[in-house]
Amino acid sequence: MTGWLPFLFGKEETAVRSETWSSGLVVLHGVADAVIALSLILIPAGLLYLYRRREDNNPRETALMKLFVLFILAVGLVHLVSLFTLWTPVQGLEGLLKAGAALLALTAAIVLWRATPHLMQLPSRDRLQAEIAAHLRTFEELKDARTLLEERVEARTKELAEAKQRFEIALRGSPITVFSQxxxxxxxxxxxxxxxxxxxQVIGETDADLFPPDVAEKxxxxxxxxxxxxVSxxxxxxxxxxxxxxxxxLVIEPLVDDAGANIGxxxxxxxxxxxxxxxxxxxxxxxxxTHRCKNLLAVIHAIARQTASRTRSINDFLEAFSARLVAIxxxxxxxxxxxxxxxxxxMLVExxxxxxxxxxxxxxxxxxxDVMLKPxxxxxxxxxxxxxxxxxxxxxSLSEPCGQIRIHWQVCDEVSKLKLVWQERGGPPVTPPERSGFGRAMIETVVGxxxxxNxxxxxxxRGVRCEIVIPVAQITSRG
Known part of the structure; x- marks a missing residue:
């Protein structure tokens, strides 16, 4: 055990340094080792801080980071121990730390070389700047495309609103109903x-819920x-x-989706x-x-026969017949x-x-x-x-300038009759006709x-007088 103490603490070497190095050289070595040790301790601290602030670390980069932190700390400890060896014999401990640092350095070198292909894939600053510029250009293009798309959407929305308004105006007040099912x-x-x-009342219901069964089934x-x-x-x-x-x-059209399937x-x-x-x-x-035309043709036929039977020439017939057709x-x-x-x-009289x-x-x-007569x-x-x-x-009376005609009528509600009286005055003296002409036959027979x-x-x-009495059933409404 006593044989290891000189190795660990190096008393003899310390004595040699004290005897051979000047005090300024010892101080220089001490300051240098202290600065290097402090730097090599602060550098891992900064790396760890940056590592914790990043959020996209992968396992390979994490392992490499930890290895380099240990390696740098080990080298820093070596320099820290070297500082104390200037006054304290701990060269053995320094050697052990150097051995550990060497092992970590070798391990770091091996890992670094093995990770070189991966590290080579990391983008350079220029490449990152180019990618950033490309992304910015893409962002601007997307921004412009978004603006254009928003303008198109706004235009289409306006067109749809106008089309809907025209659709609603076209159907408003019309007897047309549009619906889908x-x-x-x-x-x-x-x-x-x-x-x-x-x-x-309608949405969610079926035809069977709204209409009679036979109509709904149809x-x-x-x-x-x-x-x-x-097919419609x-x-x-x-x-x-x-x-x-x-x-x-009703016009019924099938409703299909984009895939062509029926949806209603x-x-x-x-x-x-x-x-x-x-x-x-x-x-x-x-x-x-049709009924009235038949009746009218029958009347015209009767007029034609009666007129023909009471005229002596074609001209007389045409004149009388044409006048009666004009009256009709x-x-x-x-x-x-x-x-x-x-x-x-x-209006008829006038x-x-x-x-x-x-x-x-x-x-x-x-x-x-005034009253309204039926046809x-x-x-x-x-x-x-x-x-x-x-x-x-x-x-x-109309053959004399001073002749007069009075036409008057009244409705007798108590007997449900309309009585019209034609009275002439001021014309030539009237004598009863010896025979009945067509006009008299028309008035007495056909009209009655x-x-x-009656x-x-x-x-x-003093003048011709004609009384025509007809049922009020021939009146549609009173004027």
Whole structure:
């Protein structure tokens, strides 16, 4: 044991140094060893601080860092011990520390050489700066692309908003409803629902929840066909909705995703209730028009035969027949002006006496509360007024400048009759005709029978008098 003490503490060598080195040389060695030892202790501390501040350390770099820290600390301790050997004999301890430092140095050198390929892959400063510059350029490009993308998104959003606004304006107030349904036929979106429906009542429901069973089955069958075949379906349904019979025309389109799989349907429903009502009304009007045309042709045929039987020449026939056709046409003009609902009695009288309109007032007095006559009454009374006016122009009050005609009527509610009186005065003296002409036959027979009324035609000397009484059923409304 005593043999190792000189080796560990080196008393003899210390004595030699003390005898051979000057005091300045000893101080120089001491200061140098102290500075080196302190530096070699501070350097690992700084490396450890940097290592802890970094967050992207990998295991290989961590092991290499720890090895170099130990190596540098070992060398620092060697220099620290060398400082004390100037005055204290511890050369043995210094040797052991140097041996450990040498071992760590060798190990560090081996590890460093083995890690060289990995370290060679680490970027240089220039490369890092180039990569940073490239990343900055990429960042600027991405920033510009983001700005452009935001502008495009804003433009597309504006276009979509405008398209939606136009879509809503186009459907607002229209009888068109647009909606979509999923595979289970539940409503997922609706727009412009028919009056009486609200979106919250429809979304999530099926056709079976909203419509009568037979109608719902018909609609759902068409939607299933659209999803199965991929072909649009069209159908018309009629059902009672909120106490009113409604008709809808549906166009059903299959709805598919980007992969082409069916995900439901999108449909358009057009409320054609008004159109159907108009079609029914048109069919009714056509049937009524056909009936009236037949009646009118029968009247024209009768007029033609009666006129022909009471005229002596073709010219007389053409003149009388044409005048009567014009009278019928005038009555029809009044009916057409009011969509064949009827015509005003006052307008009918004024129209049939239109050739003498300059005498309205004093010469021709028209009196009575105006009423609306039904089409059949307009046609027949028009013919009667035409015959009376023609007779007055040829033989009666209208043939004299001072002649007068008073036409007046009144509705007798107690007997449900309309009474019209034609009274002439101031014309040539009247004598009863020896035979019944066509005009008289038209007034007494055709008008009376056609209107289920009563006609009294008399010929007092002061002027012709005609009383026409018809049921108020021939009146549509009072003027």
């Amino acid at each position: 999923d595979e289970q036929m539940r409503f997922t979106w609706t727009h412009n629902l028919p009056t009486g429906f609200r979106p919250e 609609i759902m069958r068409a939607k299933r066909n659209a999803m199965e075949t991929g 379906q069209e159908l018309e349904v009629n059902f009672e909705l909120f106490g009113r019979k409604r008709s809808f025309y 349907t999108t449909s358009i429903a057009v409320d054609i209730t008004e159109r159907k009502a108009n079609e029914d009304q048109l069919r009714l009007l056509l049937r009524e028009l 046409g005038a009555s029809h003009d009044l009916l057409i002006a009011d969509d064949w609902h009827g015509a005003s009695l006052r 129209q049939q006496l239109g050739a003498h309109a300059d005498r309205f007032g004093d010469g021709i007095a028209i009196e009575g509360e 059949e009454a307009v046609q027949n009374l028009g013919l009667a007024l035409h015959e009376l006016a023609t007779n007055a122009r040829k033989y009666g 029978k056609a209107l289920e009324g 006609v009294r035609l008399s010929f007092p000397p």
